[in-house]
Amino acid sequence: MAFITFKHVNKIYHGAVDTLAIKDASFTIDQGEFVVILGPSGAGKTTLLNMLGGMDRASSGEILMNESHIDQYNKKQLTMYRRDHIGFVFQFYNLVANLTALENVELACQLCKDAFDPADILTKVGLGDRLNNFPSQLSGGEQQRVAIARAIAKNPQILLCDEPTGALDSETGVHILKLLTQFCAQERVTTIIVTHNSAIAQLANQVIHVHNGQIAKIIKNEHPLSVDEITW
């Protein structure tokens, strides 16, 4: 049994005009995999990630994590699922501006059962000497490292990253990808990255190509490249 399963998932956004954002998506992800969801703007990548992370619901179909039916969870169960199992990293970091780096990570850990020590994790991502800096006193790459520390410190089973290097120059992006791949390998945390950057796909065990709301193809990669080997 796979760790994560999507079976015939559809997502319709209801509005003045209904949008079928995801059509009949089926795939599986194993524990500890590094997965890239790749596709152009508007393809439905974020919609897939939000359903995976319990931030949004499928309109139909099944979503399972460890044999639990996420698609049937009520609001409270979804909150617990997000809190206990999911770490999120966003393109624009989403840090709290009036909290320091340390306080941002502490805040995310407060409600978690098995959280790591926030200062330890910030030190691991190379920010041991920046604990008391506010986001505005950090570079974009450093802010993203705080955001990764915040997601990792919860000790999640799944790390979901939406264009985590999208706002960074390529050199800083490489540092961020190294952190993510190292964490995935060392802690065996299933890591799923949404991007339109096909270079990043070379790092993945599995690449899920999304076009017009459909899974266009799924490529399994027995020998993913390391971050130093990829060409941008």
Ligand SMILES: Nc1ncnc2c1ncn2[C@@H]1O[C@H](COP(=O)(O)OP(=O)(O)OP(=O)(O)O)[C@@H](O)[C@H]1O
């Ligand atoms: N809350 C919403 N309400 C209505 N339509 C939405 C909503 N969110 C997304 N959509 C639509 O669903 C489709 C898929 O959007 P989604 O954000 O998942 O794409 P994406 O591949 O992540 O794009 P990008 O790379 O630009 O972020 C798009 O047509 C979008 O306009």
